[in-house]
Amino acid sequence: xxxxxxxxxxxxxxxxxxxxxxxxxxxxxxxxxxxxxxxxxxxxxxxxxxxxxxxxxxxxxxxxxxxxxxxxxxxxxxxxxxxxxxxxxxxxxxxxxxxxxxxxxxxxxxxxxxxxxxxxxxxxxxxxxxxxxxxxxxxxxxxxxxxxxxxxxxxxxxxxxxxxxxxxxxxxxxxxxxxxxxxxxxxxxxxxxxxxxxxxxxxxxxxxxxxxxxxxxxxxxxxxxxxxxxxxxxxxxxxxxxxxxxxxxxxxxxxxxxxxxxxxxxxxxxxxxxxxxxxxxxxxxxxxxxxxxxxxxxxxxxxxxxxxxxxxxxxxxxxxxxxxxxxxxxxxxxxxxxxxxxxxxxxxxxxxxxxxxxxxxxxxxxxxxxxxxxxxxxxxxxxxxxxxxxxxxxxxxxxxxxxxxxxxxxxxxxxxxxxxxxxxxxxxxxxxxxxxxxxxxxxxxxxxxxxxxxxxxxxxxxxxxxxxxxxxxxxxxxxxxxxxxxxxxxxxxxxxxxxxxxxxxxxxxxxxxxxxxxxxxxxxxxxxxxxxxxxxxxxxxxxxxxxxxxxxxxxxxxxxxxxxxxxxxxxxxxxxxxxxxxxxxxxxxxxxxxxxxxxxxxxxxxxxxxxxxxxxxxxxxxxxxxxxxxxxxxxxxxxxxxxxxxxxxxxxxxxxxxxxxxxxxxxxxxxxxxxxxxxxxxxxxxxxxxxxxxxxxxxxxxxxxxxxxxxxxxxxxxxxxxxxxxxxxxxxxxxxxxxxxxxxxxxxxx
Amino acid sequence: xxxxxxxxxxxxxxxxxxxxxxxxxxxxxxxxxxxxxxxxxxxxxxxxxxxxxxxxxxxxxxxxxxxxxxxxxxxxxxxxxxxxxxxxxxxxxxxxxxxxxxxxxxxxxxxxxxxxxxxxxxxxxxxxxxxxxxxxxxxxxxxxxxxxxxxxxxxxxxx
Numbered sequence: 042x043x044x045x046x047x048x049x050x051x052x053x054x055x056x057x058x059x060x061x062x063x064x065x066x067x068x069x070x071x072x073x074x075x076x077x078x079x080x081x082x083x084x085x086x087x088x089x090x091x092x093x094x095x096x097x098x099x100x101x102x103x104x105x106x107x108x109x110x111x112x113x114x115x116x117x118x119x120x121x122x123x124x125x126x127x128x129x130x131x132x133x134x135x136x137x138x139x140x141x142x143x144x145x146x147x148x149x150x151x152x153x154x155x156x157x158x159x160x161x162x163x164x165x166x167x168x169x170x171x172x173x174x175x176x177x178x179x180x181x182x183x184x185x186x187x188x189x190x191x192x193x194x195x196x197x198x199x200x201x202x203x204x205x206x207x208x209x210x211x212x213x214x215x216x217x218x219x220x221x222x223x224x225x226x227x228x229x230x231x232x233x234x235x236x237x238x239x240x241x242x243x244x245x246x247x248x249x250x251x252x253x254x255x256x257x258x259x260x261x262x263x264x265x266x267x268x269x270x271x272x273x274x275x276x277x278x279x280x281x282x283x284x285x286x287x288x289x290x291x292x293x294x295x296x297x298x299x300x301x302x303x304x305x306x307x308x309x310x311x312x313x314x315x316x317x318x319x320x321x322x323x324x325x326x327x328x329x330x331x332x333x334x335x336x337x338x339x340x341x342x343x344x345x346x347x348x349x350x351x352x353x354x355x356x357x358x359x360x361x362x363x364x365x366x367x368x369x370x371x372x373x374x375x376x377x378x379x380x381x382x383x384x385x386x387x388x389x390x391x392x393x394x395x396x397x398x399x400x401x402x403x404x405x406x407x408x409x410x411x412x413x414x415x416x417x418x419x420x421x422x423x424x425x426x427x428x429x430x431x432x433x434x435x436x437x438x439x440x441x442x443x444x445x446x447x448x449x450x451x452x453x454x455x456x457x458x459x460x461x462x463x464x465x466x467x468x469x470x471x472x473x474x475x476x477x478x479x480x481x482x483x484x485x486x487x488x489x490x491x492x493x494x495x496x497x498x499x500x501x502x503x504x505x506x507x508x509x510x511x512x513x514x515x516x517x518x519x520x521x522x523x524x525x526x527x528x529x530x531x532x533x534x535x536x537x538x539x540x541x542x543x544x545x546x547x548x549x550x551x552x553x554x555x556x557x558x559x560x561x562x563x564x565x566x567x568x569x570x571x572x573x574x575x576x577x578x579x580x581x582x583x584x585x586x587x588x589x590x591x592x593x594x595x596x597x598x599x600x601x602x603x604x605x606x607x608x609x610x611x612x613x614x615x616x617x618x619x620x621x622x623x624x625x626x627x628x629x630x631x632x633x634x635x636x637x638x639x640x641x642x643x644x645x646x647x648x649x650x651x652x653x654x655x656x657x658x659x660x661x662x663x664x665x666x667x668x669x670x671x672x673x674x675x676x677x678x679x680x681x682x683x684x685x686x687x688x689x690x691x692x693x694x695x696x697x698x699x700x701x702x703x704x705x706x707x708x709x710x711x712x713x714x715x716x717x718x719x720x721x722x723x724x725x726x727x728x729x730x731x732x733x734x735x736x737x738x739x740x741x742x743x744x745x746x747x748x749x750x751x752x753x754x755x756x757x758x759x760x761x762x763x764x765x766x767x768x769x770x771x772x773x774x775x776x777x778x779x780x781x782x783x784x785x786x787x788x789x790x791x
Numbered sequence: 792x793x794x795x796x797x798x799x800x801x802x803x804x805x806x807x808x809x810x811x812x813x814x815x816x817x818x819x820x821x822x823x824x825x826x827x828x829x830x831x832x833x834x835x836x837x838x839x840x841x842x843x844x845x846x847x848x849x850x851x852x853x854x855x856x857x858x859x860x861x862x863x864x865x866x867x868x869x870x871x872x873x874x875x876x877x878x879x880x881x882x883x884x885x886x887x888x889x890x891x892x893x894x895x896x897x898x899x900x901x902x903x904x905x906x907x908x909x910x911x912x913x914x915x916x917x918x919x920x921x922x923x924x925x926x927x928x929x930x931x932x933x934x935x936x937x938x939x940x941x942x943x944x945x946x947x948x949x950x
Binding site: 057059060062063064065066067068069070071072073075076160161162245246247248249250296297298299300301327329330520521522682683685686687689690692693694716717718722723724725726727728730731 | 811813814818821822826827828829830831832833834835837838840867868869871872877881884885886887888890891892893894895896897900916918919920922923924925926927928929930931932933934935936937
């Protein structure tokens with residue numbers, strides 16, 4: 042049999058069928074994290090520190106434990122690792138410290154104890170009876186202050202080998218990369234601009250709070266239902282934190298009500314399991330919104346210095362950036378990612394970037410859509426815009442002049458394979474939006490953006506049924522329509538209708554390990570594995586046809602859902618449809634299924650270009666986005682409607698980050714805006730329609746050419762909007778969010 | 792605290808439950824009646840994921856107490872379809888991919904249905920302001936607004 046490895050003409054891929062789970066989601070039938078119950082179930086609640094930094098002197102839960110409705114109280118002593126006797130290392134230790142404080146509460150909202158009771162109200166009431174004695178310590182929440190010599194130390198010894206000697210202990214990781222000679226490059230420049238920028242921490246803002254239902258017995262066997270982007274990482278982490286064997290904990294992913302990176306780790310799940318083990322009953326634990334804001338991962342805040350030199354013709358001669366990222370009271374702020382992505386769109390001779398990972402008394406940062414990249418793009422693309430303005434150059438032309446292409450050495454090291462940045466810029470230049478006239482008070486901004494994309498550990502199984510339908514089992518939770526993409530890719534290979542394929546997100550006991558739904562990897566990696574699993578099944582279908590026809594399998598090929606003889610010498614047989622082979626597969630060799638598992642490495646980097654028009658009201662400082670166009674390379678759009686949806690969603694989150702969203706801390710180190718009324722994400726009346734252009738420059742690393750599309754869409758908006766607002770207001774905006782008070786202040790100083 | 796007995800009508804069915812006076816209507820729908828379509832996204836009336844109608848009026852069920860439902864007519868997302876026939880809004884939401892994760896969708900559908908009952912011919916701006924109480928973090932609202940506007944046009948043609 043012959044199978045082409047790569048494909049460019051499609052029957053199903055590129056169409057826009059209804060998603061398989063659509064009915065469940067418009068009728069209220071879909072089961073999200075908080076929608077599951079169990080017989081005998083208890084309700085959990087978590088007590089959280091009101092202090093930004095405090096030593097936990099004593100916890101007295103006796104009054105809570107005395108209540109008849111209370112069935113268990115847990116503290117750090119109920120986990121696998123206790124203070125002064127560490128058994129966990131690295132990220133497991135960090136996650137344990139985060140889900141239940143040890144010696145110290147490290148931020149406002151840090152969990153210190155939890156209860157399980159017969160009702161949610163009883164659990165909440167019981168929390169009030171737990172007495173915690175704190176010794177309040179000095180705190181720091183700002184990134185620059187956290188690096189200063191007199192800053193309070195969050196945790197000694199948290200820094201790794203990368204940090205140069207002499208830095209404050211709150212600096213825990215250091216990254217430096219680049220190539221060429223930046224000093225020589227700056228000497229060649231006609232104009233050098235050097236400036237500093239800041240962005241605030243923002244939350245992923247998924248509408249579904251974290252929720253789980255846990256059951257763990259004294260025999261170390263457990264069941265966990267939770268809303269997560271990756272149930273295998275939840276399984277592995279919870280097992281480590283509870284001190285049980287990984288395989289004894291079966292984790293099922295619920296439907297997930299948004300994640301954007303924030304559900305790639307665990308927060309309440311280990312606590313619910315510990316409560317369940319102690320009470321010997323199932324425990325449901327659901328966060329409220331305030332807990333989500335105070336205790337789950339926002340993105341990092343950033344302070345950045347950029348210096349770029351340019352010739353009069355727009356050639357960038359040298360670029361340098363220093364990126365300081367604050368990621369809460371644990372290592373993990375993506376200073377390295379910010380540094381590596383910041384200049385990645387450009388083919389630079391001389392470039393140097395430095396990233397710092399800095400700890401402060403804030404919640405542990407979590408991934409947020411292209412983690413680290415939007416902040417760096419904001420700073421770099423703002424300076425590029427200013428260079429264009431001062432040199433009188435067109436911002437798209439300048440980006441085209443410097444754009445990276447196949448063969449360019451990336452600012453972060455590797456040499457690019459086929460990439461689509463130039464194509465997005467050319468599409469921007471040709472788009473009617475770019476040449477549309479602006480009204481008075483409006484400004485236009487553009488920006489490019491880059492994200493790496495990711496492959497990751499992936500495993501998919503596909504089984505055929507006797508009626509010729511197929512079930513596909515994937516391990517990556519469907520956060521935005523991926524069941525539809527998987528079914529389209531399987532249909533393409535098998536040659537059976539899309540509707541005849543059912544895609545299921547399998548639990549951890551039903552499939553091998555799968556990495557999280559992150560890194561824009563699902564359509565790429567689970568898609569690749571689905572295609573290969575389907576091809577594996579097709580090989581078997583061809584073998585069965587060969588048996589039926591009595592010819593060698595090499596003489597059978599697969600076309601349009603049928604086995605056919607591969608040429609005139611193979612014999613004269615009518616095409617044999619898939620359903621005719623599966624109908625009697627029990628008699629021709631047994632069940633037919635396909636499987637594939639790998640860690641694919643060819644994710645294919647991704648670029649986008651955004652065009653934004655903004656209008657600034659000089660009276661109030663309010664900004665309105667009047668027009669928005671996203672142009673991004675998808676490699677190959679499997680389901681174009683859901684690709685557009687990713688572009689639009691990324692842009693909308695970027696608009697919130699640029700204009701309004703921020704974590705606001707008081708001098709007491711407490712978060713002041715922990716509900717949606719005060720942390721306002723964009724609502725329908727804030728936004729225009731968001732136009733999209735899907736550019737398709739196939740990724741050589743995927744059989745159908747797919748590049749992930751989920752994350753790149755949030756990289757350009759911060760910069761594109763800042764450029765639009767700066768051009769509208771006539772003053773360079775260097776701090777995000779560009780909230781009305783900031784804009785009024787900037788206008789005043791103009 | 793002793794519980795109170797409540798008799799109410801949900802999606803046309805008469806139902807009864809006992810509730811603590813502190814429990815919200817949303818708690819009662821989800822935990823006592825097993826109607827988990829309405830979601831708690833915030834508990835403060837800011838996100839609209841718990842939207843239901845009470846005697847025809849659009850409310851956040853997290854802001855109303857369970858005891859206040861006594862004698863009222865409640866409609867939830869579970870009651871939008873007519874038996875096995877989806878409401879046109881439900882069909883258009885699937886067709887337009889007006890949802891990604893789908894957790895805001897029940898509230899958005901209840902709110903959009905309420906809009907079209909009051910205003911069969913909304914402008915885009917009116918639709919955007921009516922739905923401003925329903926947060927969606929995935930879609931940027933573009934496809935939601937298109938689905939609502941197209942449903943409105945289709946319903947006008949049909950009437």
